[in-house]
Amino acid sequence: MPLPKAELHLHIEGTLEPELAFALAARNGVTLPYADTEELRAAYRFGDLQSFLDLYYALTAVLRTPEDFTALADAYLERAAAQGVRHAEIFFDPQAHTARGVPFAAVIEGLGASLDRSEERYGISTRLLMCFLRDESAESALATLESARPYLDRITGVGLDSAEAGNPPAKFRAVYEEAARLGLRRVAHAGEEGPAAYVREALDVLGVERIDHGLRCMEDPELVARLVRERIPLTLCPLSNVRLRVVDTLADHPLPAMLDAGLLVTVNSDDPAYFGGYAGDNYDAVREALSLGPEQLRTLARQSFEASFLEDDEPRRARYLAEVEAYDFRV
Numbered sequence: 001m002p003l004p005k006a007e008l009h010l011h012i013e014g015t016l017e018p019e020l021a022f023a024l025a026a027r028n029g030v031t032l033p034y035a036d037t038e039e040l041r042a043a044y045r046f047g048d049l050q051s052f053l054d055l056y057y058a059l060t061a062v063l064r065t066p067e068d069f070t071a072l073a074d075a076y077l078e079r080a081a082a083q084g085v086r087h088a089e090i091f092f093d094p095q096a097h098t099a100r101g102v103p104f105a106a107v108i109e110g111l112g113a114s115l116d117r118s119e120e121r122y123g124i125s126t127r128l129l130m131c132f133l134r135d136e137s138a139e140s141a142l143a144t145l146e147s148a149r150p151y152l153d154r155i156t157g158v159g160l161d162s163a164e165a166g167n168p169p170a171k172f173r174a175v176y177e178e179a180a181r182l183g184l185r186r187v188a189h190a191g192e193e194g195p196a197a198y199v200r201e202a203l204d205v206l207g208v209e210r211i212d213h214g215l216r217c218m219e220d221p222e223l224v225a226r227l228v229r230e231r232i233p234l235t236l237c238p239l240s241n242v243r244l245r246v247v248d249t250l251a252d253h254p255l256p257a258m259l260d261a262g263l264l265v266t267v268n269s270d271d272p273a274y275f276g277g278y279a280g281d282n283y284d285a286v287r288e289a290l291s292l293g294p295e296q297l298r299t300l301a302r303q304s305f306e307a308s309f310l311e312d313d314e315p316r317r318a319r320y321l322a323e324v325e326a327y328d329f330r331v
């Protein structure tokens with residue numbers, strides 16, 4: 001039995017496996033510029049974040065109907081369940097779909113149909129977080145939040161993703177203010193390719209409660225001290241960091257130093273279809289490469305539930321935490 005864990009940094013579009021991409025392409029009459037799944041997989045060699053994003057957005061072309069989004073989420077949840085994920089907070093990128101003429105309603109209703117059955121079918125509780133693309137305009141982000149209004153009962157919070165460098169958090173001050181007024185939780189990608197200063201700006205200007213990635217905070221000791229003091233969670237994605245060349249190798253990953261510093265770090269998969277592994281694979285990879293012991297792994301799992309948006313008084317939170325404490329690494 002795998003270690004129970006929460007996954008807090010997962011882009012549903014990044015779970016599109018080549019097999020499903022080709023199946024959906026055939027169903028929707030979309031031609032992919034790759035002969036087969038093998039040729040597509042061979043394209044998964046990335047020099048940086050942008051080279052990955054180019055392929056990630058290109059492949060969204062196969063996602064057209066609510067049923068496509070349902071199939072995508074079902075496939076993720078099934079894999080995640082097999083790797084011990086008990087709770088998943090799932091990002092989606094509405095602008096990547098509405099820009100192609102796919103209605104916001106098709107995306108959210110399709111994802112919702114899967115998530116509504118998730119606990120019963122896969123034993124995974126879920127939350128949905130809507131991301132704004134930071135390389136699009138602030139006006140586009142505001143229009144996206146407007147489109148989400150009829151569906152706010154399905155959306156727990158907002159995030160900020162896509163090309164980080166040159167797109168500072170402050171560009172999105174207005175839309176985050178509006179999201180806060182609507183009672184949405186707030187997170188943002190920061191300190192992946194962008195500088196530590198973007199982590200601080202996301203906290204100060206956008207009022208985020210959690211930072212996605214954030215590993216470059218380690219360049220700024222004062223910021224680290226603040227993140228520890230304020231118990232701000234960081235959702236790390238180790239295999240992603242290797243594939244996007246944020247770190248040279250897993251052995252160079254700052255995760256152990258971040259744990260030692262007392263940071264509330266968690267381990268997540270980001271875009272597992274592209275980066276070589278789901279949540280459990282990321283745990284296994286860091287255990288191997290960084291020689292983490294059972295108590296460090298238990299800390300990571302415990303922190304994943306502590307950092308989640310499960311309410312403090314939600315019985316699931318206590319149940320999951322008890323499962324983590326009771327987990328026996330010897331079996």
Ligand code: ADE
Nearest residue numbers: 011161162163189270271
């Ligand atoms: N969108 C999907 N994955 C992402 C990542 N790792 N960083 C920024 N935007 C993303």
Ligand code: ZN
Nearest residue numbers: 161189212270
């Ligand atoms: Zn991400």
